[in-house]
Amino acid sequence: MKTQFDPDYGETKFPEFYYVEVADRNRIPVIIDWKNDEEDKVSTTLPSIGKAYENVDGSNAIEYAIFFVGNRKQIELYSKKINKVDIVEMMNSTIKDATSK
Secondary structure, three states, rough: OOOOOOOOOOOOOOEEEEOOOHHHEEEEEEEOOOHHOOOOEEEEOOOOOEEEOOOOOOOOOEEEEEEOOHHHHHHHHHHHHHOOOOHHHHHHHHHHHHHHH
16 A cells, blocks of 8 residues: 555554445554464554665655555565565655656
8 A cells, every 4th residue: 555645543653544434444454473373364564664764874864654555475475576666766756756746
């Protein structure tokens, strides 16, 4: 998921994720260690939080939080893929797309 909206943190101070509609029965649980989670259970990981800099001098910082939502195999696959993503490039292209509409 990629968003330009401010996160809506629940009582746990983490965003909450739901199936289809926002209702307690549809909440996707947040887990600490996805590697020990059940094979087919859909969960949300704790965030990876970081800061990427557009310029070498440390200016134009982009702060980000990455959450994975899926079953154990999906989380493992996409946690490896995210390491290849240039956060600054992705954010700049998102901003460019949003302002060109």
